[in-house]
Amino acid sequence: MSSWSQALTVSSASAWDEVFTGLHGASRIRVPDRRAPWTGHLEWQRSKTYSLALCSGGEEVVDRDNRHIRTDPRGTHELLVPLAGSAWLEQGAASGEIGPGAMALCDIDRPLTFAHDAGLRSISLIVSGRHLSARSAVAARGPHLLDGARGLGRIVREVTTTLHEEREHLSEISFDLACDRLLDLVCLAAEGGTDSAPTGQRAGVEAAIRRHVREHACDRELDVAGIARALGWSVRYVQQVLQAAGTTARDLIRRERLNVARGRLASGSWTTYSIAEIAHASGFGSHASFATAFRAEFGTTPREVRRGARELSGADAGPAAQS
Incomplete structure (x- = not known):
């Protein structure tokens, strides 16, 4: 595994809290029973510009509010691509359930609630807000709930999945170039693929x-x-x-x-x-x-x-x- 690619498995909910907040930012994390057995798994690639993370773990509810954002601002947006299971995302006026065939693009420095069942397995593309807004102010004004089952959304989902699968065959610069093209597709999908995208x-x-x-x-x-x-x-x-x-x-x-x-x-x-x-x-x-x-x-x-x-x-x- 390359020096910029890592994998980690944890066996307690408390240890997973630390892993999750380290990747996504300070949050309040609730689980049904912290004494129950827990297995969380994370595989991620990090360059100077992008992070791509495959996550799976037990049932939890994550709240990131203004207090968390003030103490741990990230300046990032995340594209969440579920591969299995289901999740609930709420940010601002947008909310909805997402599972395989759906995706969400959200601003990590805006209050949000994220909940998922124990079967969720997902990939997150993490990019700085500066890089996203430089490509599309529409995409940066999210959140956007995207259809990943057809059209541009399906292409985004398949490219994201393939990029993770081929990580061992990519140099860091190749990874960045591929993420650049993926982000272009994400912006196009956000601009024209959802009801939340402004028109005119x-x-x-x-x-x-x-x-x-x-x-x-x-x-x-x-x-x-x-x-x-x-x-x-x-x-x-x-x-x-x-x-x-x-x-x-x-x-x-x-x-x-x-x-x-x-x-x-x-x-x-x-x-x-x-x-x-x-x-x-x-x-x-x-x-x-x-x-x-x-x-x-x-x-x-x-x-x-x-x-x-x-x-x-x-x-x-x-x-x-x-x-």
């Missing part, structure tokens, strides 16, 4: 802006004026839509360029290009500004990402690839 022109405009930026991120001339011109709206309106979503055109473009560059650094087809050349091809004006932005976004350096990808492939790094 502004949400559609935001989605069109993000799609245009994703498709043209490597164009070094891309800016808010170019986005507005290409989509047929005024610069002011594009700025207003992005401001309401908690971002700016400049931030959105930079983030998409960083995602492109990270994928290229890990790709075998870009090994003959230097890091500076990849930065330039991904839309950055200088190697220095790229390296600074990359470290701020991902918590690691472009050189470390490239080194990790090459170590995984066993390739011999040449001088140009390491510059």
Whole structure:
């Protein structure tokens, strides 16, 4: 098992409390009988950006209220994907039962109640609120109860399950890249797959802006004026839509360029290009500004990402690839 992947089995409800709160945040946990036999199991992968956890355990009710949030803020959202059993989730005005074929996306720093039977076995994708809101303000405004039995929701459920199953065959950078794509699908499902997702022109405009930026991120001339011109709206309106979503055109473009560059650094087809050349091809004006932005976004350096990808492939790094 890799150094960033772990598994743990506990045999008491009290020990499980510690494991659960360590992963999901301080909470009040109630069980039918703390003296009764208990088995809880956790398998998880953690990178600097994402966590993916498979959990199973006995019957319990979890309450995370404002007091817990003040003392242990997490800044994270979780996608809960049940594989067996059933659970009840309540957050704000949204509530409902979820089991296999359903999913829930919720903000861990908003009060919630989570209850499940002894048969629950589920996978949770844990991501920072910053990464989620950068992709979709609609998704970040959850909670969202999602249909995982068909359409985009089914794709999300199957990708989540497969990602966990294949964890031993992924490097940390490959894991992050796969989670990036999974999060894109989660956002699309949240934007269009539930009654709780806001509708209307502004949400559609935001989605069109993000799609245009994703498709043209490597164009070094891309800016808010170019986005507005290409989509047929005024610069002011594009700025207003992005401001309401908690971002700016400049931030959105930079983030998409960083995602492109990270994928290229890990790709075998870009090994003959230097890091500076990849930065330039991904839309950055200088190697220095790229390296600074990359470290701020991902918590690691472009050189470390490239080194990790090459170590995984066993390739011999040449001088140009390491510059």
